[in-house]
Amino acid sequence: MLTMFLAMLETEADRQKFTRLYEALEKKVYAVALRVLGNPDQAEDAAQQAWLRLIQKWEVVSALSWERAGGYAVTAAKNAALDLTRRQSRTVPLPEDWDPPAPADGEDGYQYLVSLVRELPEDYRRVLELKMVEELSNREIARALRIRESTVSSRVMRGRAMLQKRLREEGIRDELL
Numbered sequence: 348m349l350t351m352f353l354a355m356l357e358t359e360a361d362r363q364k365f366t367r368l369y370e371a372l373e374k375k376v377y378a379v380a381l382r383v384l385g386n387p388d389q390a391e392d393a394a395q396q397a398w399l400r401l402i403q404k405w406e407v408v409s410a411l412s413w414e415r416a417g418g419y420a421v422t423a424a425k426n427a428a429l430d431l432t433r434r435q436s437r438t439v440p441l442p443e444d445w446d447p448p449a450p451a452d453g454e455d456g457y458q459y460l461v462s463l464v465r466e467l468p469e470d471y472r473r474v475l476e477l478k479m480v481e482e483l484s485n486r487e488i489a490r491a492l493r494i495r496e497s498t499v500s501s502r503v504m505r506g507r508a509m510l511q512k513r514l515r516e517e518g519i520r521d522e523l524l
Contacts, residue, residue, distance in 0.1 A: 460510070
């Protein structure tokens with residue numbers, strides 16, 4: 348992996364400086380990522396991402412003192428691990444056997460609507476499940492999925508439009524939405 352990073356640097360002096368930094372901090376960067384993620388494979392991915400970020404910002408990093416460059420590397424590892432955690436939390440699907448609570452009034456077509464929601468693309472499906480089934484507010488959904496509230500609003504509107512279109516195609520009134 349080090350060879351790939353070195354190939355991204357232009358001068359021999361930069362390659363030597365990066366090699367020293369990498370060899371001195373490789374285990375520490377990995378340990379920080381492991382502490383955040385708790386999974387060795389994910390920590391390795393985060394550590395590699397951190398080193399890649401250091402290369403991308405090499406002009407800034409190489410100008411720092413040795414201590415500050417080390418701090419920058421550790422911070423990059425922590426941020427890469429947190430980014431990985433955020434990405435995973437956004438894409439975690441509900442279990443296939445998840446059975447949403449039925450409405451109290453026992454609406455006809457509820458199960459059919461739930462099946463249509465499950466067929467939507469993941470981004471829309473998850474937002475609509477939280478909105479329509481769990482009855483969370485847009486703000487609560489945004490916090491839960493770590494996305495902007497405006498993104499939640501547009502996904503709710505687009506998801507509902509997809510459902511309405513599907514219901515119309517099947518000759519069913521879209522009053523449920």
